[in-house]
Amino acid sequence: SEDEGTSEAEGKEADKVKVAYMPNYASLNTVVAGMKIGAFEEQGIEVELVEFADGPTIIAALESGSIDVGYIGPGAHVLPIQGEAEIFAFSQLGNADEVIGSSEKGVKTIEDLKGKTIAVATGTSSETILDLTLAEVGLTKDDVTLMNMDASAIVTAMISGSVDAVATWSPNTNAIKNEMGDDAVMLSNNARYADQFPSIASWLVKPGYAEKNEDVLVRFTKGLYKGMDYRVDNLEEVAKWVAEEIAVDPDAVVQQIGDGEWITQDQLMTMIEDGTLEAYYKKQQENFKDAGRLKEEEMRPVEEYVLFNIMTDAAK
Amino acid sequence: MAGEERVVKLKIDNVRKVYNSQNGEVIALNGVSLDIYENEFITVVGPSGCGKSTLLNIIAGLEKTTSGKVFCDDQEIMDTGTERGVVFQQYALFPWLTVLGNVKFGLSLQGMKKEKADEIAMKYIRMVDLEDFVNSYPKELSGGMKQRVAIARAYAANPSVLLMDEPFGALDAQTRTQLQEELLHTWEKEQKTCFFITHDVDEAIILGQRVIIMSARPGRIKEVVDINIPYPRSQETKITPEFLEAKNYIWSQVYKEYLEVRK
Amino acid sequence: MAGEERVVKLKIDNVRKVYNSQNGEVIALNGVSLDIYENEFITVVGPSGCGKSTLLNIIAGLEKTTSGKVFCDDQEIMDTGTERGVVFQQYALFPWLTVLGNVKFGLSLQGMKKEKADEIAMKYIRMVDLEDFVNSYPKELSGGMKQRVAIARAYAANPSVLLMDEPFGALDAQTRTQLQEELLHTWEKEQKTCFFITHDVDEAIILGQRVIIMSARPGRIKEVVDINIPYPRSQETKITPEFLEAKNYIWSQVYKEYLEVRK
Amino acid sequence: MKRVVKIVINQTLKTKNKSNVKKTPMTKSNWVEKIPSNLWVLISLVVAIFIWTILSIIPNTSRSFPNIFYVSESVVTMMQRGVFWSDIASSLISVLVGFLIGFVISLPVAVLMAWYRPIRFIIEPWIQFVRNIPPLAYVPLVVISAGVGRTPQIIVITIATFLTMSITIYQGVRNIDPTLIKAARVLGAKDKDIFLKVIAPASLPFIMTAIRLGTAIGLTSLIAAESTGASAGLGMRIRALNNTFEASPMLLYIIVIGVIGLIFERLVKLLERRLTGWQEKRE
Amino acid sequence: MKRVVKIVINQTLKTKNKSNVKKTPMTKSNWVEKIPSNLWVLISLVVAIFIWTILSIIPNTSRSFPNIFYVSESVVTMMQRGVFWSDIASSLISVLVGFLIGFVISLPVAVLMAWYRPIRFIIEPWIQFVRNIPPLAYVPLVVISAGVGRTPQIIVITIATFLTMSITIYQGVRNIDPTLIKAARVLGAKDKDIFLKVIAPASLPFIMTAIRLGTAIGLTSLIAAESTGASAGLGMRIRALNNTFEASPMLLYIIVIGVIGLIFERLVKLLERRLTGWQEKRE
Ligand SMILES: Nc1ncnc2c1ncn2[C@@H]1O[C@H](COP(=O)(O)OP(=O)(O)OP(=O)(O)O)[C@@H](O)[C@H]1O
Ligand SMILES: Nc1ncnc2c1ncn2[C@@H]1O[C@H](COP(=O)(O)OP(=O)(O)OP(=O)(O)O)[C@@H](O)[C@H]1O
Ligand SMILES: [Mg+2]
Ligand SMILES: [Mg+2]
Numbered sequence A: 001s002e003d004e005g006t007s008e009a010e011g012k013e014a015d016k017v018k019v020a021y022m023p024n025y026a027s028l029n030t031v032v033a034g035m036k037i038g039a040f041e042e043q044g045i046e047v048e049l050v051e052f053a054d055g056p057t058i059i060a061a062l063e064s065g066s067i068d069v070g071y072i073g074p075g076a077h078v079l080p081i082q083g084e085a086e087i088f089a090f091s092q093l094g095n096a097d098e099v100i101g102s103s104e105k106g107v108k109t110i111e112d113l114k115g116k117t118i119a120v121a122t123g124t125s126s127e128t129i130l131d132l133t134l135a136e137v138g139l140t141k142d143d144v145t146l147m148n149m150d151a152s153a154i155v156t157a158m159i160s161g162s163v164d165a166v167a168t169w170s171p172n173t174n175a176i177k178n179e180m181g182d183d184a185v186m187l188s189n190n191a192r193y194a195d196q197f198p199s200i201a202s203w204l205v206k207p208g209y210a211e212k213n214e215d216v217l218v219r220f221t222k223g224l225y226k227g228m229d230y231r232v233d234n235l236e237e238v239a240k241w242v243a244e245e246i247a248v249d250p251d252a253v254v255q256q257i258g259d260g261e262w263i264t265q266d267q268l269m270t271m272i273e274d275g276t277l278e279a280y281y282k283k284q285q286e287n288f289k290d291a292g293r294l295k296e297e298e299m300r301p302v303e304e305y306v307l308f309n310i311m312t313d314a315a316k
Numbered sequence B, C: 001m002a003g004e005e006r007v008v009k010l011k012i013d014n015v016r017k018v019y020n021s022q023n024g025e026v027i028a029l030n031g032v033s034l035d036i037y038e039n040e041f042i043t044v045v046g047p048s049g050c051g052k053s054t055l056l057n058i059i060a061g062l063e064k065t066t067s068g069k070v071f072c073d074d075q076e077i078m079d080t081g082t083e084r085g086v087v088f089q090q091y092a093l094f095p096w097l098t099v100l101g102n103v104k105f106g107l108s109l110q111g112m113k114k115e116k117a118d119e120i121a122m123k124y125i126r127m128v129d130l131e132d133f134v135n136s137y138p139k140e141l142s143g144g145m146k147q148r149v150a151i152a153r154a155y156a157a158n159p160s161v162l163l164m165d166e167p168f169g170a171l172d173a174q175t176r177t178q179l180q181e182e183l184l185h186t187w188e189k190e191q192k193t194c195f196f197i198t199h200d201v202d203e204a205i206i207l208g209q210r211v212i213i214m215s216a217r218p219g220r221i222k223e224v225v226d227i228n229i230p231y232p233r234s235q236e237t238k239i240t241p242e243f244l245e246a247k248n249y250i251w252s253q254v255y256k257e258y259l260e261v262r263k
Numbered sequence D, E: 001m002k003r004v005v006k007i008v009i010n011q012t013l014k015t016k017n018k019s020n021v022k023k024t025p026m027t028k029s030n031w032v033e034k035i036p037s038n039l040w041v042l043i044s045l046v047v048a049i050f051i052w053t054i055l056s057i058i059p060n061t062s063r064s065f066p067n068i069f070y071v072s073e074s075v076v077t078m079m080q081r082g083v084f085w086s087d088i089a090s091s092l093i094s095v096l097v098g099f100l101i102g103f104v105i106s107l108p109v110a111v112l113m114a115w116y117r118p119i120r121f122i123i124e125p126w127i128q129f130v131r132n133i134p135p136l137a138y139v140p141l142v143v144i145s146a147g148v149g150r151t152p153q154i155i156v157i158t159i160a161t162f163l164t165m166s167i168t169i170y171q172g173v174r175n176i177d178p179t180l181i182k183a184a185r186v187l188g189a190k191d192k193d194i195f196l197k198v199i200a201p202a203s204l205p206f207i208m209t210a211i212r213l214g215t216a217i218g219l220t221s222l223i224a225a226e227s228t229g230a231s232a233g234l235g236m237r238i239r240a241l242n243n244t245f246e247a248s249p250m251l252l253y254i255i256v257i258g259v260i261g262l263i264f265e266r267l268v269k270l271l272e273r274r275l276t277g278w279q280e281k282r283e
Helices: A025-036 A055-063 A074-081 A125-136 A151-159 A172-183 A214-233 A235-246 A250-259 A265-273 A276-290 A308-315 B052-060 B099-103 B105-109 B114-127 B143-156 B173-189 B201-207 B235-239 B241-262 C052-060 C099-103 C105-109 C114-127 C143-156 C173-189 C201-207 C235-239 C241-262 D002-021 D030-034 D037-057 D068-080 D084-115 D117-131 D135-146 D150-174 D178-186 D191-202 D204-220 D222-226 D234-243 D247-275 E002-021 E030-034 E037-057 E068-080 E084-115 E117-131 E135-146 E150-174 E178-186 E191-202 E204-220 E222-226 E234-243 E247-275
Strands: A015-021 A045-051 A069-072 A086-094 A097-102 A117-120 A145-148 A165-169 A184-189 A200-205 B008-021 B024-037 B041-045 B067-072 B084-087 B161-165 B193-197 B210-215 B220-226 C008-021 C024-037 C041-045 C067-072 C084-087 C161-165 C193-197 C210-215 C220-226
Touching (some): A015 A025, A015 A055, A015 A214, A025 A045, A025 A214, A025 A235, A045 A214, A055 A069, A055 A074, A055 A200, A055 D135, A055 E234, A069 A074, A074 A086, A074 A125, A074 A200, A074 A276, A086 A214, A086 A276, A097 A125, A097 A172, A117 A125, A125 A165, A125 A184, A145 E234, A151 A172, A151 D234, A151 E135, A165 A172, A172 A184, A200 A214, A200 A276, A214 A265, A214 A308, A265 A276, A265 A308, B008 B193, B024 B220, B041 B052, B052 B067, B052 B084, B052 B161, B052 B193, B084 B143, B084 E178, B099 B105, B099 B114, B099 B143, B105 B114, B105 B143, B114 B143, B201 B235, B210 B241, B220 B241, B235 B241, C008 C052, C008 C193, C024 C052, C024 C067, C024 C193, C024 C220, C041 C052, C041 C201, C052 C067, C052 C084, C052 C161, C052 C193, C084 D178, C099 C105, C099 C114, C099 C143, C105 C114, C105 C143, C105 D191, C114 C143, C173 C201, C193 C201, C201 C235, C201 C241, C210 C241, C220 C241, C235 C241, D037 E117, D068 D084, D084 D117, D084 D150, D084 D222, D117 D150, D117 E247, D135 D150, D135 D222, D135 E222, D150 D204, D150 D222, D178 D191, D204 D222, D204 D247, D222 D234, D234 D247, D247 E117, D247 E135, E037 E068, E068 E084, E068 E247, E084 E150, E084 E222, E084 E234, E084 E247, E117 E150, E150 E204, E150 E222, E178 E191, E191 E204, E204 E222, E222 E234, E234 E247
Parallel strands (some): A117 A145, A117 A165, B041 B193, B041 B210, B084 B161, B161 B193, C041 C210, C084 C161, C161 C193
Antiparallel strands (some): A069 A200, A097 A165, A097 A184, B008 B067, B210 B220, C008 C067, C210 C220
16 A cells, blocks of 8 residues: 555555444445545545444454544544544534433423433433533533433333433434424534534544555545535435445435534635634543543643644645 | 951052053053952062053052042042052152151151151161161162162151052162062061062062063053962072972063063 | 193282372272283172272273282283273263274274274174164163173273173172173183172172182282182072082171271 | 063163153143144244234334334345345354354363363363453454454354353363273273264263354354444344334344244254264153 | 171262262373362462453553553542442342342243143243344343333343243253152142242252353343443443443453352352252262
8 A cells, every 4th residue: 555656546456445434324424425426436545344333443443453544423532632543534523412302201491301311321422412401501410310321222212201301312313303203302412512512523543554654545535525525415315325335224314414514625624724623623622621531631732633734635 | 468358458440541642542551450458468570561650650649540440448549649659660769858858758748747757757767777877868878778768758658558660670689689678577567558560570479479460562460470478588488499489480471471572 | 720830911019009189198009919810710809998999990001000010911001901901880881882883992993994893893792692782872772781782892802801890780680690691601712811890799709710809998908719619600500519608708708898997 | 581581671671761751741631742843833933923913013112013014024125225145144154153163162172171170270260250241341352453344253252152162061071971081091092082082972962052052142242243343244234223223124133133043053953963862861 | 697788788889979079080290189279260360460461561452451550440440430339239239130030030931831831832932032132132122111220121131041041940840850750749749849849959950050151141241231221330331431432440340240250150159069969960
């Protein structure tokens, strides 16, 4: 994978990049779009997709060197900060997490949460959103009963009326809304706290990878950008491609279209130039520190672990 | 022992027993009738599969007849009853109970008080000469000792009829001889009606007042041989002319049966 | 059989065997010396734990001496060898092999061709009268039949010494008597040096040319009794005065030993 | 006289075998005995489908138990998505290869544990220790050392099956009658012969039990194994379908795992009957 | 003469018992025999800690295997967070209660299966069927029918343990010597007596095996069980710590599960020795 200079490596054997994803729209849309429209091929890159159930396992796979790049959600960003990985591309600001109350159980407003049983998967971004939601009305976790459970069990628990509210992400939220209709009341979501808690999703490589494979990484990012741009105009078509890739019901994936703020390459460049992106990552660090997941001395400048140069180089 | 006025203890009346198995019906017993008198010692010989165990199980109440009836003290036998004790070939001791626990198993079931049950059990344990092993578990006993416990257990429940299905079949010769003598000795002291199945013709003669010879396919009583050798008998009895005569006769009859079965 | 010029087949020379167990050392054998002649039939009796099996295992090469040596044909015994066959009390048949497979086990190990091995094995299966059961598995055989297979297996490997550790201990009297006669018969035909452990004094006398009486704590040879009863012997031998005399004598000696052990 | 004695022996023998047949002592009703076992399987199936249908009607459970038609339909759905057979194939490969490797490792480990006290004392506690840990807990560790794809899946299943099988086989080897080994030695068997011709066949019944346990554990570890990163597989697909709340195909996949388990069970039983027919059942 | 015979019997007996003792036939080296078993446990521990330390140094594995000091430290961390003991307590309660209920159900089911052919034919295939399905797969179904909290956790563990234990105990009951039951009947035992005084003690050895398997399965199902919703618990905490990438406390919790498993194992062994001492070991 160490080819010299020429970025358009036509006629040469394609570089293989192993990409780790989780089976949902946000994780896959850019890559799948890029693959379908031939954006990676164009760059002389062959993408191989590997499915994972969760972020931690992706990190583990990255560390072992068995995958090249991986998609991670907000929770796992503590690792690049601690120097365990490097971010080479921003994916999106997530809007998948929601706190949903059951009106049948008397939860129609945030205030109603007091004293109720809330299902949540501990350690995920949904938990953070829940914290922020509670804080808004002066509640803490001690004022409610938290049920830590598996994401899939959260839905069944809510629908069957075993809990009064949930904090979870799409597609679980969609499933709840589908089943409960008007009884499901969305109390808050990421967008509401975007400035306090940006739910950043990013593309990762392990430390040192970017240095050795800068060229490949830049070309891969170029492919991603093309996918991003295509996606923004063809959200539903891409959703169907994603469904096909992970062999699930296309309608279920279409429902996930609202999970993030999908941006184009140009929008990303603007965010980099005006410092918005850096501010997001900085805010994220502070949130980690506040949550006790990051020590004061572990905090460090964003540019040390976010490779802005890859993003800008790829845009050229 | 063959007194004049004899009371019929067990009456077996035209018993037929058919088993349904995968390969069709098996007639295990057919037209079996026999009166067994009180305190009589009956021994039963016959080729394997002639229905000896089946008959014993029916008397014990462990199996039902297909037709025909069996009476004990003029009462029709419908179920097991504590007046009919059984000693099985494979000892059938409860391995999780000590010798004492095994012997008093039946007594406890009858709701007897612990002290009383212990006392009676100890009496029979002494009878079979195992007082040194009261608290031993069956695994710590030799085959002969186990069979003695089984006999003590049967005796302790104080049955008036004792049914024994090849009780000594699995023992070595020395032990076997010894237990035969002990059994005779006990029977002479505390008379019970005994129904004793064996493969060993010597054993049948040395123990029994009457030897029942059964034949197979279907199981029938072929012949009843009276053994007129006076008690007390012992191993020396085996060299008396009466014994040898009976032995020769029964052997020849049983041998015929064996040949019959082989065909 | 007691010819003039006798060749020493097995030489046991001042053997001592000490076991280390949790409760300290156990002296299983001490100062045991014995010459066993070619084609001799030696029987060994003695109380339990006097080291009979230990001695046999040492001769077989299954255990090592602590001091002292054992020779077979003037060669020191260091390991097992096919010239020394063993028959164990618990048959020790391989349950996953048929009768034929068991009997030819040793032959196959020696790399013998299948046809040849089958032929030799069949010869010994016929010798023990089991040709109808060649393809049966051990579970389908009675105890006596199993022991016959074990004997055939030992014979098939064609050892010049046959070591037998209570081979008939687990059998019933009839089968036992029959196997004794068969063993004697075979030995008379194909002579081998036999070392035969038993608990049964009758058996020791009817089989052996010399009876070794061992004593316990520590295991020693207490006495060697010559049995001058001519072969062929049979069950009738048991009523000859020579037999009875030998029996009384050995019983009394063994009995003393038993009492000794009890103390 | 001798002839008679021999017959007696044969007869005794017959009685013995016969007694193996009558195992269950207490069955009384006769018509029940006559229903052939195939019919029972059918009855059992009908009962299960009946219960299932009820569950699919009760509102509370209907979402997780779509009725049988929906579930059958989803076979077509999953085939159209082009993953049905590849998922089955992929999981079968992982389970079988993992099981086989686990089996091949557990054999010598079990034998070594049985023979050498030091090995036993050092290894056994750790096997017992790890055996109680949920496989999901060590998935990240496996991924780190083995990467993604087929290898870590196989490793997770290998570990899970190895732990149980080695303990089971070890107990089997420990239980081998030492006289059998002595008997082989006096017939001229060397260490190799003893291993191949005595230890191996003598522990076959335990090995069979180990195989039965091993395949079952392989299947129950499937979800954990396939969370190490997979491109196809029953466990991984169950998770994905669970995420999109497609109850019918998910139930279908669960049933497929169950059926594979039953098939394994039958195969092992067949193998058992062929290989350990010589075994004496408890009297 | 009679006296002598009796002695012979006793002697034979002694030989028999003795042969039970010498189980392992092939251990040769003597100094190895003399090392006490406590020392072996120590050696085993040292070896494990050594391997662990190596893993914590190799860069690739160091993140998942923090060294022993960090892990010991995290005991303090988790205690400060106030969850260490409550997690252990909560999981212990779930496992023990689930196991106990599974046990209590499996006893009669096993007995019924062993006695009544129809029940056996209807139930057994389904137990075999469900047994191969990963517990994680039926977690959603349990949540639907039992809600969240302690109940569904217990139900998942009950199901998992029940499946294995009922099959094991069933095989035990099937193996009971029918003559024992006959013997009890002729001594006047009614059905109740037979169940309590014959079936129950006679199947004790198998019940012990079932208990051993049951506790192990209860522990390995912990993560699945606690994904039904828990406010404390080892499995739930492991998942949460995994989500937040806290390797040291996670490894600590894994070790805690392993240690609990070892403690269960010891307790069962103790119980076994006390309750089934009467059992005749294979000759
Ligand atoms: N439960 C059963 N089902 C079917 N057939 C049976 C059953 N029990 C016994 N039989 C058959 O009934 C016949 C008589 O059996 P039984 O056990 O009474 O014979 P036996 O005389 O005691 O034989 P043995 O001397 O071998 O003990 C045999 O042919 C046997 O196969
Ligand atoms: N492996 C062993 N470890 C420790 N002690 C042993 C061992 N084998 C035998 N012994 C002891 O050595 C003594 C002799 O045992 P051996 O088996 O040779 O006696 P035996 O004469 O064959 O007895 P039996 O008639 O009961 O078979 C006994 O005291 C026994 O306890
Ligand atoms: Mg019978
Ligand atoms: Mg011995």
